[in-house]
Amino acid sequence: MDIRSQIAMVFHLDKCIGCHTCSIxxxxxxxxxxxxEYMWWNNVETKPxxxxxxxxxDQDIYQGGWVLKHKEIALRSAGKISGMKNIFHNPNLPxxxxxxxPWTYKYSNLFDAPEGDDQPVAHTISLVTGKPIDVKAGPNWDDxxxxxxxxxxxxxxxxxxxxEEKKIMFQLEKMSMFYLPRMCNHCLNPACVASCPSGALYKRGEDGVVLIxxxxxxxxxxxxxGCPYKKSYYNWNSGKSEKCILCYPRLETGQAPACMHSCVGRIRYLGVMLYDADRIKEMASCGEQELIDQQLDLYLDPSEPSIIEAAKxxxxxxxxxxxxxxxxxxxFIKEWKIALPLHPEYRTLPNLFYVPPLLPAMGAVNDAIYDSTTESLFGDVDDMRLPIKYLASLFSAGDTAKIRMVLNKLMAVRIHRRGVTAGDMEIKVVEAALEKTHLNPEIADAIFRLTSLPKFEERFVIPSAYREEAIEMLENTGDAKGEIGFGFNSK
Ligand code: SF4
Ligand code: SF4
Structure with a gap:
């Protein structure tokens, strides 16, 4: 057993308001x-x-991530050796x-315009060519x-x-959407690291952050x-690739990454997970429907004495x-099992998990009064506006039973809390909802508490790093000499 520590994250999608504060x-x-300019290490997209x-x-276009070949995982596009044939022309790049x-506006038009009858206009200017452009796309154009x-x-x-399902989704009164914030998943089995012919990408031993x-x-x-999430970017000015560094200078001083610290909806959670690095290849090579359970199996119980001893x-x-x-x-991921990885079928074993959206849940009404005698007061999860199959395609490699169980748990918490706060739920209805999802009132309250009322220190549990250790870490990785980073400290 080779126990390592990894910073992992959970985003609660029912709480994201799509404000883009994280991205900014x-x-x-x-x-x-x-x-x-065109890079958004953190971006928020609208789904669908x-x-x-x-x-x-669409990996038919970009060929990212891993696939199973003869029961072994292999990079979909090519490995370091066979990838050499694409080295001077990579056909799979966006x-x-x-x-x-990317564009800006010609603000000088507003200030320098001569006096006249017309309102001056700040035209759009390309940040690549410096010439005027007609803007046709943006990072969240379908907002x-x-x-x-x-x-x-x-x-x-x-x-x-x-x-038929697609047709229903596009009926105006049935349309639905949610926000999907995305960033590098600092994967346990990162395809970006495996793809690099120069060995420039690496996973930090102390916290699993993936860097270039x-x-x-x-x-x-x-x-x-190679990255199926398209979270590594090429800087056309410096001629180097770049990606999210999980604000490691902030983490080393006990602060949450900037996107998480600033999150208005408080949807983001961050904490340390212990895992067994010896089993990564075996776990990433299992059948598609087993990937989530196998990944969860990799994470170890940090309160178990034998694990503590092995970790030390x-x-x-x-x-x-x-x-x-x-x-x-x-x-969220091990005890309650209500957060799932995005596209586990890419087999990178991502360390960012999502609580899928329950979306607006309308109460069942009888003569303008909530009908609290029915188990489906808030409706059945199978009748939600976003089909379960769609969410399963995003978060469980098509396994609808997994998504249904998570949504039913979230629904059970809602029914239980309605009983506690409004007091109008029949006891048998609350008990049935909890029993069906293997929850009890204590766990339902704990889920509600961490979802709705968490303090800053409960959302972000970051180990305190000693200053000397941080300096040593920087020296070992070369940052003290200006070897990594983006030229801020290079001579
Ligand atoms: S999401 Fe995973 S594969 Fe993509 S850049 Fe991040 S660590 Fe690499
Ligand atoms: S800051 Fe938080 S709530 Fe706002 S878009 Fe980002 S993740 Fe969503």
Whole structure:
């Protein structure tokens, strides 16, 4: 057993309001630079929709992630050796049209316009060419269903639906949407790391953050095509690839990453997980429908004495083990099992999990009074406006039973809390809802508490790093010499 520690995350999708504060916080700190204008290490897309870059989930186009070949996992596009044939021409890269051409406005028109009868206009200017452009796309162009028929019907997850189901989804009164915030998943089995011919990408031993050594990057861009989530980007100005660094300078000083700290909906949770690195390959090579359970099996119980002993033998500090014991992520994914990974079928074993959206739940009404005698006061999860098959395509490799169980748990918590706060639910209805989902009132209250009323320290449980250890870590990774990072500290 090779126990390591990993920073993992949970996003609660019912709480995301699509405000994009997370994206802006990240952009202001990390990608407000030449060559990085089009990059959104954190982006928020509207689902159903085509996303950013366009149709990123369609691996027939981009060939990202891993597949099973003769019962062994292999990179879908190619490995380091066979990938060499694509090294001078990589056909699987998204182009600028798939992202969007970044732009600004010619503000000087507003200030320098001569006096006249017309209102001056600040024209759009390309941030790549400096010339005027007609804006045709943006990082969340299909925001809030805008142009839904053009964007949502091209969502690759729609393939899982029958023509009849699709038709219903596009009836105006039945349309539905939710926001999907995305960032690098700092995967346990990162395809970006395996794709790089230069060995520039690596996973930090101390917390599992996936980074790119800027000195070693040779601009082959195999990480861009290899990542199935399209979360590695090429900087056309520096000639190097870049990606989310999980704000590791903030983590090392006990602060939450900027996107999480600034999250208005408080949908984000972060904590340490302990896992067994020896079993990664075996787990990533199992059948598609087993992937989620196998990944959850990799994460170990940090309160179990034998695990604590093995972790200490592997040099994991007491402060990290204590953080793992308080991790909110452990509760969501292991204890309660209400958060699922995005596209587990890509086999990268992502460390970002999502509580799927229950979406607006309307109460059943009889003569204008809530009918609390029925178990389906809030309706049946199978009758939700977003078909279960669609959510299963996103979060459980098509396994509808897994999604149904999670949604039923969220519904049971809602029914239980309605009983507690409004007092108008029949006891037998509450008990039936909890029993069906293997919950009890204490667990339902704990889920409600961590979902609705968590304090900052409950959402983000970050191990305290000693300053000396942080400096040592920087020296070992080369950052103190300006070898990684984005040139802020290079001579
Ligand atoms: S999400 Fe993509 S870039 Fe991030 S670690 Fe996984 S494979 Fe690499
Ligand atoms: S800041 Fe939070 S609530 Fe706002 S879009 Fe980002 S994840 Fe959603």
């Amino acid at each position: 916080a990240c952009k202001n700190i990390w990608t407000d630079r030449k060559g990085a 929709g085509t996303g950013y870059p366009m149709k990123w989930e 182009g600028l049209d798939d992202y969007y051409e 809030d269903l805008g142009g839904s028929m053009d964007y949502a019907r091209n969502d690759p997850n729609m393939k899982s639906l029958s023509p 050594n800027q000195n070693k990057c040779r601009a082959w861009r195999m990480c861009v095509s 033998r592997n040099g994991i500090a007491d402060s990290i083990i204590e953080s793992a014991q308080k991790s909110p992520v452990y509760k």
